[in-house]
Amino acid sequence: xxxxxxxxxxxxxxxxxxxxxxxxxxxxxxxxxxxxxxxxxxxxxxxxxxxxxxxxxxxxxxxxxxxxxxxxxxxxxxxxxxxxxxxxxxxxxxxxxxxxxxxxxxxxxxxxxxxxxxxxxxxxxxxxxxxxxxxxxxxxxxxxxxxxxxxxxxxxxxxxxxxxxxxxxxxxxxxxxxxxxxxxxxxxxxxxxxxxxxxxxxxxxxxxxxxxxxxxxxxxxxxxxxxxxxxxxxxxxxxxxxxxxxxx
Amino acid sequence: xxxxxxxxxxxxxxxxxxxxxxxxxxxxxxxxxxxxxxxxxxxxxxxxxxxxxxxxxxxxxxxxxxxxxxxxxxxxxxxxxxxxxxxxxxxxxxxxxxxxxxxxxxxxxxxxxxxxxxxxxxxxxxxxxxxxxxxxxxxxxxxxxxxxxxxxxxxxxxxxxxxxxxxxxxxxxxxxxxxxxxxxxxxxxxxxxxxxxxxxxxxxxxxxxxxxxxxxxxxxxxxxxxxxxxxxxxxxxxxxxxxxxxxxxxxxxxxxxxxxxxxxxxxxxxxxxxxxxxxxxxxxxxxxxxxxxxxxxxxxxxxxxxxxxxxxxxxxxxxxxxxxxxxxxxxxxxxxxxxx
Numbered sequence: 001x002x003x004x005x006x007x008x009x010x011x012x013x014x015x016x017x018x019x020x021x022x023x024x025x026x027x028x029x030x031x032x033x034x035x036x037x038x039x040x041x042x043x044x045x046x047x048x049x050x051x052x053x054x055x056x057x058x059x060x061x062x063x064x065x066x067x068x069x070x071x072x073x074x075x076x077x078x079x080x081x082x083x084x085x086x087x088x089x090x091x092x093x094x095x096x097x098x099x100x101x102x103x104x105x106x107x108x109x110x111x112x113x114x115x116x117x118x119x120x121x122x123x124x125x126x127x128x129x130x131x132x133x134x135x136x137x138x139x140x141x142x143x144x145x146x147x148x149x150x151x152x153x154x155x156x157x158x159x160x161x162x163x164x165x166x167x168x169x170x171x172x173x174x175x176x177x178x179x180x181x182x183x184x185x186x187x188x189x190x191x192x193x194x195x196x197x198x199x200x201x202x203x204x205x206x207x208x209x210x211x212x213x214x215x216x217x218x219x220x221x222x223x224x225x226x227x228x229x230x231x232x233x234x235x236x237x238x239x240x241x242x243x244x245x246x247x248x
Numbered sequence: 249x250x251x252x253x254x255x256x257x258x259x260x261x262x263x264x265x266x267x268x269x270x271x272x273x274x275x276x277x278x279x280x281x282x283x284x285x286x287x288x289x290x291x292x293x294x295x296x297x298x299x300x301x302x303x304x305x306x307x308x309x310x311x312x313x314x315x316x317x318x319x320x321x322x323x324x325x326x327x328x329x330x331x332x333x334x335x336x337x338x339x340x341x342x343x344x345x346x347x348x349x350x351x352x353x354x355x356x357x358x359x360x361x362x363x364x365x366x367x368x369x370x371x372x373x374x375x376x377x378x379x380x381x382x383x384x385x386x387x388x389x390x391x392x393x394x395x396x397x398x399x400x401x402x403x404x405x406x407x408x409x410x411x412x413x414x415x416x417x418x419x420x421x422x423x424x425x426x427x428x429x430x431x432x433x434x435x436x437x438x439x440x441x442x443x444x445x446x447x448x449x450x451x452x453x454x455x456x457x458x459x460x461x462x463x464x465x466x467x468x469x470x471x472x473x474x475x476x477x478x479x480x481x482x483x484x485x486x487x488x489x490x491x492x493x494x495x496x497x498x499x500x501x502x503x504x505x506x507x508x509x510x511x512x513x514x515x516x517x518x519x520x521x522x523x524x525x526x527x528x529x530x531x532x533x534x535x536x537x538x539x540x541x542x543x544x545x546x547x548x549x550x551x552x553x554x555x556x557x558x559x560x561x562x563x564x565x566x567x568x569x570x571x572x573x574x575x576x577x578x579x580x581x582x583x584x585x586x587x588x
Contacts, residue, residue: 014427015424015426015427015534016477016482016509017426017479017482017509017511017512018511018512019479019512022427022477024476027474028474029474053269054270054271054272054273055272056272056477058474058475058476058477059474060474061476061477063272063477065269065272068534069538069542069545070542070545073534073538143273143274143275144275144475144499145501146275147275148275187275207385208374213271213274213276
């Protein structure tokens with residue numbers, strides 16, 4: 001939880017098998033650690049080191065795919081350490097060219113049946129819960145579990161609600177599910193312990209489209225409440241109703 | 249149309265290649281062949297690029313017909329194979345004439361067998377690869393009645409074989425420390441290395457579960473971690489202490505700690521271990537592991553130097569009597585001289 005770190009965390013540089021190097025900015029999923037991971041990945045990508053095949057960022061780390069049988073880990077580690085020491089990465093602006101998405105969604109009712117339960121678990125009225133979910137500009141913390149699937153955060157402390165013990169057998173594609181101060185937007189039908197609080201028509205993975213993965217780590221997402229009728233209209237037309245603008 | 253027609257097929261046959269690099273950041277793992285070395289071997293036998301797609305076969309293959317004369321190679325898990333009823337050797341290249349029936353399967357040893365064709369399979373690529381990635385809905389298992397397009401093949405050489413490193417029955421697998429290795433107490437790491445595991449029947453392209461007698465390998469201090477990057481070969485320890493080796497189609501991140509990572513060059517041995525096969529893990533320091541891997545990369549790069557002509561074993565020639573074993577003498581009587 002943001003603000004609850006009592007000891008400063010020194011970034012860790014670790015090898016991942018012989019396949020790459022991981023730079024970790026926190027022991028827990030904090031906003032600061034995530035910002036740092038995204039900013040650091042962007043900085044290393046901009047340097048275009050020939051050893052790096054591809055890169056990614058997780059909730060708290062930046063990963064660089066490097067063949068460690070061909071390149072010395074200690075040499076890579078030293079270079080990364082120098083770059084790490086060059087600035088405060090949690091205060092570094094996120095890379096340019098990120099997008100702000102506005103995504104229509106239904107909250108509560110039969111299309112998102114656990115909205116009330118989630119609000120109750122967060123100790124919020126339905127009105128306040130809806131305001132939190134639609135007025136917070138969430139950031140794509142990372143993509144994963146399924147291709148293109150975003151973990152969005154970070155909601156206020158009230159939303160530190162645990163996962164359910166039992167799984168909901170099948171929450172549909174496009175669902176907004178909440179737990180541990182995050183919202184996940186499901187890329188496909190998924191059994192889950194996260195609570196189903198909203199429903200969109202947004203497809204996170206479009207294998208045959210020109211842009212197969214619409215979202216990128218660091219993008220921002222704001223949900224806009226629509227009626228069930230409007231969601232059904234979008235679904236009937238096979239569109240998501242989302243708007244994308246580039247953050248200057 | 250140059251194609252391989254699928255008349256019958258087993259339940260676990262799919263097109264694979266080296267997979268889709270470049271999509272880790274958006275949550276898509278590379279995927280591709282479970283036994284990458286087998287792809288290199290097939291490409292070497294056919295003298296073509298390792299980028300060509302092949303059929304990966306689990307359990308059994310199928311019955312195939314060539315629409316044109318083709319060359320094939322068979323690698324990986326050893327399966328029975330016949331061309332028009334004649335048994336042919338595994339780890340070798342062969343001709344499949346137009347209209348001939350190729351029957352592959354069942355598996356005799358190992359887990360993942362490969363059928364390569366000269367020119368490679370030319371199914372429609374998605375995101376730069378033909379690899380089937382079932383859990384992500386990319387591609388699908390092969391079904392009977394399908395016609396698989398095959399690329400052009402300028403080469404004619406067949407009847408070659410390759411001495412392959414043994415890897416089909418488990419054994420010792422080398423691992424290097426991973427991100428969370430030191431979160432496991434020394435005695436757990438020592439016990440992990442001293443344990444003989446058996447490959448559980450529950451195994452697929454995402455991961456392979458390992459069974460052992462005695463207590464599990466979970467470590468309280470390693471339990472609570474933030475979900476972190478997965479690379480193929482990572483050995484995760486689940487909450488109940490069971491190790492899983494994560495394979496080509498694993499997710500990109502996972503919340504269970506990793507006790508170590510299998511060297512890429514030893515991952516084919518894990519992939520090919522059949523259910524019940526014994527596996528043991530040996531830790532190498534990162535530098536030592538890097539050297540072993542570098543040597544393996546060099547060996548894989550010069551596989552073609554170990555290709556040799558296939559010497560046919562008369563014991564496997566079921567249609568021995570149909571061969572003109574004295575064709576030299578016979579042809580003498582049919583020589584052009586007689587037509588004078």
